[in-house]
Amino acid sequence: MGIAGTLEYFSDLLASRKKGKKKKQFNTVSLKVRMDCEGCQLKVKNALSSLKGVKSVDVDLKQQKATVTGFVEAKKVLKKAQSTGKKVEPWPYVPYNLVAHPYVAQVYDKKAPPGFVRKTEDPAIAKLNPVEEQYTLMFSDENPNACSVM
Incomplete structure (x- = not known):
């Protein structure tokens, strides 16, 4: 098996570890969140900021919109926003x-x-x-x- 075979074995072993873990893509997720006051706005912003991979959170009380940017998945952001007890849905407007x-x-x-x-x-x-x-x-x-x- 020699040195070349051993090196090939180790390179295959390292390559297989990298395949098992997927990198998340940089996403922007927009949600429509029912908010009544600035307290609700702060509660939603704190909840979404606590997610792993979040780079920035923008909450607009007037438009009832929360925008999350970072290495996150839309489903996890939606679930975390729902945990605040607010009515949440994906942003339905263009x-x-x-x-x-x-x-x-x-x-x-x-x-x-x-x-x-x-x-x-x-x-x-x-x-x-x-x-x-x-x-x-x-x-x-x-x-x-x-x-x-x-």
Whole structure:
């Protein structure tokens, strides 16, 4: 078995140890948390800051939003936020300009923060059909052949 075989054995042994432990990726997790006062805000922030791998926690009382960045998993962050006794769900909103039809019943939400609508996967709502896209581009400021009346 010689020196080369022994070195190969040890290198395989070390490589197998590295495979067993996965590195967590740097994530940003946003949650909608029902908070009433600054005490609730502080309670949520302290709970989320205590997680292992958290780099920063931003809690916005006005938008009812908590954002955690770091080497964390979304499920663990959600579970830790629920342990505070608050109503918690993943952040369900996107900026309204990313949705083609922001005032459709499935998307429009009165409780959404200003400038946001509920996220949807429905392609009929999320994307413009070719005719709508043609009319949108016809009157666009970026179109050099746009209507000169405007």
